[in-house]
Amino acid sequence: MTYEQLQQSADRIAANLLRLGIKPGEVVSLQLPNWWQFVVLHIALLRIGAVTNPVMPIFRDREMEFMLSLAETRVLIVPRSFRDFDHAAMADRLKTKVPSLEHIVVIGSGDSRDFEAVLNVPSRLTDSIVPCSADTVVQLLYTSGTTGEPKGVTHTGNTLLNSVRYFEERVRLTAKDVVLMASPMAHQTGFLVGLVLPLYLGGRVVLQDIWNPTKAADIVEAEQVTMTMASTPFLADLTAEAERRPAALRSLRTFVSAGAPIPRILVRRATETLCAHVISGWGMTENGLVTTTKLDDPPEKVFETDGCPSQGMEVRIVDHKGKPAPDDEEGRLQARGPGTFVGYLKRPHLYAVDEDGWFETGDLARKDKDGYIRITGRSEDIIIRGGENVPVIEIEQLMYHHPAIQEVAIVGLPDERLGERACACVVLREGTSLTLVDLSRFMAENAVAKNYWPERLEVLDSLPKTPSGKVQKFKLREIVGAGT
Template sequence: MDRVEAPWRWLERLPPQLARFAGQWRGKTIADLARERVDEDPGFVALIDEGRDLTRREWLDEAQALAGALHARGFAAGDVVAFQTPNWHEAAIIDLACAIAGLVLSPIVPIYRDAEVTMMLGDCRARALFTCTRFRRYDFAEMADRIRGDLPDLAHVFTVRGDGPNDFAAMVEEGRSLPPYRPEVDAAKVKLVLYTSGTTGRPKGVLHSHNTLENIVRKSYEHWRIGAGDTLIMPSPVTHVSGYANGLESPLIVGTRVVLMESWNADEAVRLIERYEVAGTVAATPFLVELADAARRAGTRLPSMRMFACGGAAVPPDLIPSANSAFDNLQAFRVFGASEVPLVSFGWPDDPALAARTDGEVVDYEVKLVDDAGDPVAPGTEGEILARGPSMMLGYADAAQSAAAFDADGYFKTGDLGVLSEEGAITITGRKKDLIIRGGENISAVEIEDVLRTHPQVRDASVVAMPHERLGEGVCAYVISEGGAPDIAALCRHVQDSGLAKQKTPERFVFVDDFPRTASGKVRKDRLRAEVAALIEQEKTSA
């Protein structure tokens, strides 16, 4: 099989912004750590999903077998392997197999469809895709066959929970009879390319090494006092940075046990927490509210739960104390981070007041806030948040995107606005990025606008975030129509037929003659956001 050159070939050495932190890394891959965990306690059940309890020994043995099967098919260090599955234990085995073999893993969220999946696989030049067959009445294997012709680098499509010789289970069995494949793997090399929506329709491939991800999991768990033997529950997708790091990797980095939830259901979460004496989770803010309500309905105060790190959506100040009141020992707190800079703040597990009104304590990063000119602002003054530290990304897959992401001192420009207090508390006040954060899921407004503009009755479109009672933010489209207002149902079908994920379909359309604009002609999206927020508030008041 011909070698495929990774698009991040420009990244030949450790970027200077990260080199200054190299002394803080342990230099171990999760394959190294998995072997250590097996030596400690091979029978410890490290991972639980609806189908299986997976011990450390089983996890390592099956990952080693899968690594051998991939090597037998011609895969070598640096090749990209993507996976698109729900929160299944097979994802953890694929992750560890790639670490053993020195392969680069690219998780793809299951909500994505043809347009996004084709773009991501093509951008990272993936040589293989592990995909579930059917999930939630959608045929993922059929989608993979449909898009494969547009992806010349995609040599293999492997199924998960399917059948045949190219199914995950068959490959593991095949690999058991092969000689162990254990190449030397450099922990400083790229191990993950994770796509995150930006302000343009083109996704950005975030590159992490073994070192950067191991560092953030280890240090955040130390801060939260979560250690070996503790059990976490993971409802967040393991194809997101939070679900990936805390769901698939923490059992090997820290020694935890993780209960994976295929999909979020608060009542089921209560049952699982009680059954497995779960100590905590890292999840989207709406889950905290629903968990508290479900616990009250069930008449339990979930005494085993000690921590809930929440983020990914706006958090009203009264939400944390209200949720905490439903539990005996739980301290919920807000955290702030991004795929590029995971967990800039670790939260305030010991200070309920600061946990409620700020987005956490900056622990393992250097942070500065700057004005539009890039100059530092005074403490307590709003500015754009820039961060650098040992857990930040190596860069983006695209060299030009990467160069634009950092300032001259190696700080990543988050695009988020906030204030930083003298005691190190960071509070998010808004964001410069044109993103909609719907239940913790980043949605690019630009890609929806691009699709809407292809409708014959849409002259222009501007998509903004609007308040959503449960998910934090929803999708609102302001539309300048051509030849009369289009039928809203037809516009929704037009967006869905484009191949975009269903939740990118606008939930509200507002038809206007023109958009508010700056003197240079740029659309004033801040005014559109304020307008739709006021409209929703008025509707609630008059209801």
């Protein structure tokens, strides 16, 4: 699709949304995969000052009812089916439960509510439309839900644009670059890099709706993709694919990996195998991509940190009293800058930004003398054993070096005597085995303080994750707690 076709389609759909009665500030929810309609719909909603609410395709009735009701969604746009699930039928059920929901539009239904029949029919956008301000809320995106009830994060045009401006300067992208986006655009990574960034650069993007590393390599080779961004599992998969067929991925120059702490060993292996720049980063739905490493950073920064602040953003580490912590001391991570969201929908009391604009991220981190941070955990994921904090992220990083371990996450379990004990939940590599005795021996061989050793081991087929690849530790605690 050319930019001219994109504009024509967006104007046509905007006119039809007006015909449905959508007004500025009202929410339209899109439960769509990475399809062209997603991109056009967002631009159309910008045209009329309405709010785009992307919703992950994996969500079902319970989550959808909560999200649509909180947003007071007037229009819901879904595929007829995706990955063997009947989204159209679920939308019908939701219409009986969500009072505000007036219109269901279905891509591929072939009936009167089909996308082509409702929104893509010829219609002229009136010249009287008043463009929305750059400080008007244009996006409502729910948090991934790693800790419970999702919160509705609101962003403006200005806050979203700030999160992609740095790609020009730090990642050195131009309109000549080709972006592959396989991370869902209903997640902030996919939305910013798969939708906003190409428009900002005037460049080309190739969308992949179902992740498959072999198909991704085919796309990179055929389209000469130069850059992509996704979370750790995508990087691991593409690295494994590059080991099998390196020529297919030769054009890939940059892989930005963020969303979850990246195992150091994976960054090293990916850098060597992909022959591309692996840029580590940290960010949130609330503030986009806040820190990244740089293309010319020395290996120790790329492999051992989550980067330094991107354009316009600031970070600091504070102690339990809220005072700035010394270099290399763990504390609460705060961030501020023009990429910071403007509030949680209908939950103003959760908007943890102080009078100086510092946002309480909920992450724990250290910052070195050069201003580079390293995420060490989540504040709610701290394990305090006998009054001493267990460095969860560091132990997880070490365990990735064990030849039997493919994935690992450590959670705390209540203990009557010590308060908490650490439980290691692992997914093993094919054809391997692991016992707690084996793991304890590994800890001893690596000179880990015994207080930090996991005292329980759970071998699982997979770890529960959000669509963006973050491990849902609250679900892990439920799983291992049920087996206590």
